[in-house]
Amino acid sequence: MEFKKKADLFMYAFMFELEQTLQNNINKLKEINFHADEANVDTELKSFLKQYIKEEFNRIPEEKWGSNLSLVFTDGRINQKESLSYSTFKNLYISEVYLPNELTDNLKEAVRKEGRVFVNPDLLLEIREDDTENITFIPIELKSTKDDKIPGSSVQQVTPNEWVLFVKHTDKSVNITVGQYVNSITQTMQFPDRSPRPQVSFKTLSQHNVKYRKKEGKELIYFIDKESIAKKSKLLKDWQGILVDRWLDVIQNEKIKKNEAWFNNTIRRYTLDFLSMYEKMNDAEKAELKFKMKKAVDLYSQISNGNSEE
Incomplete structure (x- = not known):
């Protein structure tokens, strides 16, 4: 062996x-x-x-x-x-x-x-x-x-x-x-x-x-x-994906827990501001934003994988 x-x-x-x-x-x-x-x-x-x-x-x-x-x-x-x-x-x-x-x-x-x-x-x-x-x-x-x-x-x-x-x-x-x-x-x-x-x-x-x-x-x-x-x-x-799924649950859940973490409400406020900004965009601007975000996510993944042992 x-x-x-x-x-x-x-x-x-x-x-x-x-x-x-x-x-x-x-x-x-x-x-x-x-x-x-x-x-x-x-x-x-x-x-x-x-x-x-x-x-x-x-x-x-x-x-x-x-x-x-x-x-x-x-x-x-x-x-x-x-x-x-x-x-x-x-x-x-x-x-x-x-x-x-x-x-x-x-x-x-x-x-x-x-x-x-x-x-x-x-x-x-x-x-x-x-x-x-x-x-x-x-x-x-x-x-x-x-x-x-x-x-x-x-x-x-x-x-x-x-x-x-x-x-x-x-x-x-x-x-x-x-x-x-x-x-x-x-x-x-x-x-x-x-x-x-x-x-x-x-x-x-x-x-x-x-x-x-x-x-x-x-x-x-x-x-x-x-x-x-x-x-x-x-x-x-895929810990980022796990957190994203959790945050999506946060913004869709109407119930507020008594001792809820402070950043849950920050996520709600960010989502409201983002939606407000997004709704003011035309179709071309929305497509451009989506392209830029995806490009940034892919670039970050490449960089972080390259430094995974640091």
Whole structure:
């Protein structure tokens, strides 16, 4: 099996087993200070996970090699299943874990050369294979919350299949769940901001795992719902279209919510002013305006796609 594919599959097993071992050592997580200055609230969590993965859980334990990993791809019915033994990954290990301030230009370039999108991850795993020169890098996103739902990363920085480790903490308890970023998204977009942020939720990811991730005996099964992933991925790929649809609903809805966002009324006022301007135009002027707007939208798309990794 090609090394990079093996490493990607390794992550399904490794992240599940990491979640299990962290749950079994939850008291160590309880010692983390989650209430520091807001700008650095996850600093201790990142440092703890770096040390824990490097020193205590840098590969799948030998006693687990008898287990199997199965990926079941479905669009309402099972149409593909891929199964392999944990022993496939016995030679893979995490050789280094990089924090954001440790990401050099050379590391960033190495990630890009692999064809992965570099989006300033919270943790970057360096994965190697025993007795070879094979090496690859896989990013991990960390999320922590005292409640449940929080704004996620900006849409330009989200990779749907990126792995996320989600921590929910209170003064008395700590819970964790892991999965792929797309499965933590609630389909609600936070706006306005410097950049729109899809909302993510500990509960959403936990419920997804209950439904789509099963441990049956020695078999770990991921059910990968292609329809659900495509629907949530659209929120990331066409977030402007999602917002436009929402704003069209705003101007057509006669009901006003008690605690409605201020920009809803700004959208209504803008629409009224635009309609007033448009109604005064002749047919040629309307056609010209439509042409200019479409040209600007297409040009912006070209420019923003060209800068998608910035």
